[in-house]
Amino acid sequence: MKHSKLVEETILYVKKEQQFTLLVLTNLQKIDHEKIFLDYNCQSLFAFCTDILKYNDSEASVRVNAMRLLGQNLGVSEKIESGQLTLSSAAMIQRFFVAEEKENNEQLTSQKKTQIIEEMQGKSARATQEALNAKRSNPRPKTYNLVVNEETYTKIEHISHEMGTKDQSKILNKLCDEHDEVSSLKEELLCCQQLLAKARTELSKKVPANPPAGGEPMPVQAVPEAKSRFIPTEVKRAVLLRAGGQCEHRSHVNGDRCKMKNSLEFEHCKPYSIDGSNDVENIKLLCRGHNIREAIKVFGAQKISPYLHKKT
Numbered sequence: 001m002k003h004s005k006l007v008e009e010t011i012l013y014v015k016k017e018q019q020f021t022l023l024v025l026t027n028l029q030k031i032d033h034e035k036i037f038l039d040y041n042c043q044s045l046f047a048f049c050t051d052i053l054k055y056n057d058s059e060a061s062v063r064v065n066a067m068r069l070l071g072q073n074l075g076v077s078e079k080i081e082s083g084q085l086t087l088s089s090a091a092m093i094q095r096f097f098v099a100e101e102k103e104n105n106e107q108l109t110s111q112k113k114t115q116i117i118e119e120m121q122g123k124s125a126r127a128t129q130e131a132l133n134a135k136r137s138n139p140r141p142k143t144y145n146l147v148v149n150e151e152t153y154t155k156i157e158h159i160s161h162e163m164g165t166k167d168q169s170k171i172l173n174k175l176c177d178e179h180d181e182v183s184s185l186k187e188e189l190l191c192c193q194q195l196l197a198k199a200r201t202e203l204s205k206k207v208p209a210n211p212p213a214g215g216e217p218m219p220v221q222a223v224p225e226a227k228s229r230f231i232p233t234e235v236k237r238a239v240l241l242r243a244g245g246q247c248e249h250r251s252h253v254n255g256d257r258c259k260m261k262n263s264l265e266f267e268h269c270k271p272y273s274i275d276g277s278n279d280v281e282n283i284k285l286l287c288r289g290h291n292i293r294e295a296i297k298v299f300g301a302q303k304i305s306p307y308l309h310k311k312t
């Protein structure tokens with residue numbers, strides 16, 4: 001084969017590769033929107049890309065970031081398809097947007113984003129990175145200096161050993177998540193106490209404190225049990241025992257059980273909103289991700305999405 005023919009053919013294949021890349025990103029968008037990756041026991045789209053699609057970490061990160069940029073309707077798909085924007089440039093631009101918004105605690109406008117994308121068109125990956133670096137606002141490194149006593153140090157060492165990591169930021173993150181869980185349990189407890197107090201008041205209205213001496217005992221009317229979405233503690237205990245403190249979701253593909261033991265939530269199999277009961281059989285223990293996926297299956301991604309960014 002003549003060299004010119006070989007190059008011509010390679011250019012054609014690269015063009016086709018760009019078209020397939022775009023198809024992969026479009027499908028990843030759908031998988032992400034419906035959180036279908038959770039059906040495969042992957043806790044994130046990134047994990048789905050590495051575990052199921054077999055991309056390495058860097059390939060997965062590039063695709064997830066490029067997909068997020070694509071989802072912002074800034075005309076990126078046309079640019080990737082035509083080769084004006086490479087996959088890695090799209091990923092770099094997305095990382096830049098996220099970092100800038102976080103840094104300045106302010107959303108970049110669509111106009112500003114489009115302008116930056118236009119500027120990066122036709123640049124190599126290295127040139128894109130250099131151009132974006134030049135645009136960065138002054139990065140302020142966020143550090144958290146911690147001085148602890150011997151007892152706290154031992155506790156942190158223990159948690160570090162249990163988590164199998166020495167990464168202080170991961171340890172701190174886990175402790176914060178657990179604090180959130182305890183806070184939500186406290187909230188639940190408060191609601192239960194309020195319900196109990198209300199029931200006591202109702203009951204005291206029906207049974208006088210000092211029944212008349214010698215008289216017939218006052219008939220005690222049963223107070224109808226208020227239907228509550230709060231799952232009784234004894235039910236939670238039974239479900240926890242049954243689940244062994246691990247997410248109860250099983251993969252639809254191979255039946256493997258989800259391995260998550262953190263951020264677990266109690267969920268109604270038949271949703272409470274459509275008359276699901278608080279019986280042990282109707283309650284399952286799910287990790288946050290699988291809980292969201294179940295909700296999407298019942299109510300649809302559209303209805304659930306407003307709740308996803310409240311606390312995830």
Ligand SMILES: [Zn+2]
Nearest residue numbers: 247258287290
């Ligand atoms: Zn799970």
